[in-house]
Amino acid sequence: MENPAKAKEGLQDILNQREYQIYYEDNRNFLEVWWDNIKAWFRELLSEWLSGFEPSNGFADTLLVILIGVVILLALLGVFLGMRLVRRKRALQDHQPFQSMNEMEWSVERHLKEAEKQERTRDYSLATRHQFLAVLLYFHEQEWLQAHVWKTNWDYFAELQRKDKQRAEAFYELARIFDEAVYGKRPIAEKEYHNYQEKALKWLHETGEKGIQEN
Incomplete structure (x- = not known):
């Protein structure tokens, strides 16, 4: 009978061959x-x-x-x-909506009257500007934000968002068109202005309506 040790060694040699070892290799990537x-x-x-x-x-x-x-x-x-x-x-570009302290001292009603005056001359971009400033001052009067000459519309938006996200979203849309009209020099058509005016007056409530009626 063949030596068991030699037989075992021969078997091990066979198992060490490539065709047998391949089954024990890890082929995973x-x-x-x-x-x-x-x-x-x-x-x-x-x-x-x-x-x-x-x-x-x-x-x-x-x-x-x-x-x-x-x-x-x-x-x-x-x-x-x-x-x-x-x-x-x-x-919302890094521009301040108020160009001077004098504009901040205007009342909401005065800005609305100026907006209507510019509307009659068909300067809808400037009318949009005063509509927005009226809204901004109204928000200040309601203590929803604190208006300052040095603040940008992004500052106001961030301030509103901390208190009321729905109001902040409405403000953002008004501020975005304001920036496009005033600083982006984008012409505002009559129909777009009236849509803007309608949205602005929804936030002005009785204050905005009273300003228009008194004109």
Whole structure:
């Protein structure tokens, strides 16, 4: 009978050959190895958190996929909100709506009268400006914000957003068109002006209506 030691050595030589060793090699790529390690780590974490509970591979894997999906969605939401904030800040340019202390000392009614005067001359951009300043002063009178000559529309928007997001959104739309008309030199057509005026007067309530009636 052949020596058992030689037979064992011969068998080992056969098993060491490439066609046999290939079955024992890890053929996973980097991502597969990384994903399997993450799943193993997560299953261990679940076992530690839920004492006495041994999560099945399928349960742990499904829960891990859901959590990763939630994290990705939250990250995308954060990016979207961040980009939206940047775009809005660019839309509200770094200009002060009040050009002098004298304009701040005007009453809401006086700005509305000036807006109507400019409307009659068909200078709708300037009429838009005074409509907006009337709204801004009205917000100041209601103590929804604090108006100052040095403040920009972005400062006012940020101040309003801390207190009332709905009011801040309405202000943003009025301020955006104001900036486009006054600083962007974008012509305002008659129809657009009347739409703007309607939105402004919704916030002015009786103050705005009274100013127009007294003119």
